[in-house]
Amino acid sequence: MRYVAEKDLDKCRQCGFCDEIACSSRYVGYYEECSGCGACSLACPYEAIQMIEIQNGNSISMRVDGVMISVPERVTVKKALEICGFQPCEFPEDGDLFSPCRTGGCWSCAVLVNGELRPCCVTAVKEGMNIDTETEITPKRPVHGWMGHAVGGVGTPWRLKKLSGFIETACFTCGCNFQCKQCQNWTSTYNGKEIALTPKEAALLMSDARRNYRVNRMAISGGECTLNRKWLIEYLRELKKKNADDKANFHVDTNGSILTPDYLDELVETGMTDIGIDLKSLELNTFSHITGVNNQKIARKYLETAWNAVKYIVENYPEEVFIGIGIPYNKEFISREEIQKMGDKIRNIDENVQVCVLDYRPAFRRSNIKRPEYEEMENVWRILSGTGLKTVICQTVKGHIGPEIWPE
Secondary structure: OEEEEEEOOOOOOOOOHHHHHHOOOOOOOOOOOOOOOOHHHHHOOOOOEEEEEEOOOOEEEEEEOOEEEEEEOOOEHHHHHHHOOOOEEOOOOOOOEEOOOOOOOOOOOEEEEOOEEEEOOOOEOOOOOEEEOOOOOOOOEEEEEEEEEOOOOOOOOHHHHOOOOOOEEEEEEOOOOOOOOOOOOHHHHOOOOOOEEOHHHHHHHHHHHHHHHOOOEEEEEOOOOOOOHHHHHHHHHHHHHHOOOOOOEEEEEEOOOOOOHHHHHHHHHHOOOEEEEEOOOOOHHHHHHHHOOOOHHHHHHHHHHHHHHHHHHHHHOOOOOEEEEEEEEOOOOOOHHHHHHHHHHHHHHOOOOEEEEEEOOOEOOEOOOOOOOHHHHHHHHHHHHHOOOOEEEEEEOOEEEOHHHOOO
């Protein structure tokens, strides 16, 4: 079974994103090169690209870990590995081929292709290709941004958000295991053509950015920055080497969906000092609606892992790591009743933990939704503060509402 991308010209707005950023072939609809990876279909903001089934056609010969195999032509290396018996998975260790983003952004599924590291999810097979799945080569990941931030992220302490000027620098990794239709950063999430960097290269760029913006906080976000564990750990290790002073802070902004206790321990041991974890919901149906993760087994595992990660950090690293929790709000996705239940659960973990509510606005495939009014966000702030949480921050059209405005 083989698939190719087909563009619906009635839906297409000629934005160019699919061809310029997401497509691994020359352009969408060029059947002679299309490997059916589906990255362009996931990335199109107007849902104008469908994957259609076609006849398999010819076969080619290639070598996988020294064994010659025959596979259909014009499929991905990932598909070829499946034919060999590899089991793709969306949660680490659920299979032997972790490939969560499916767009060539995270490089978690990277293998050696003719001696060069490549993401197998978007790389097309070719006659005579040689694949090595076991390699100790330095990992790579597409990263971009390197900008100064005046407000910071979910894991940035509230006291710093009120300062003027830049308070941290940030970079953004490509690829995500969620497919949020209202993704605020979709040009990173679905970017498969950004230059892939080694951890050392990325750490050097971040260190330069710190000096340029004259800040002490260095944040990494995404997409989802935790997907490529080996890359992130090495990046933090290199970054700490280059910023060994006591003032340096290393901030990881994440959806928390794969942060198991052993992963969190390794992040802290490597140097992470601050973490922001976005808890998308409390209820599974809400989580799937917000994230686009429709496989209920995987969605539940992601949701529970994120909540457990918050509790683990609070209980095991109260002095070593500053933690901030993100909560989304838009009445189209989540009710105020669920928001209150989330507040109650967080308070039971730690009433002093910082909670930041993000007002979800029109973006990507949900350009028709309305950004919450100021009064809506103020009401959400009162609900969460009313649960007993001491530090609640709400993002609004007028700026941030902070803990100092508790009503009399």
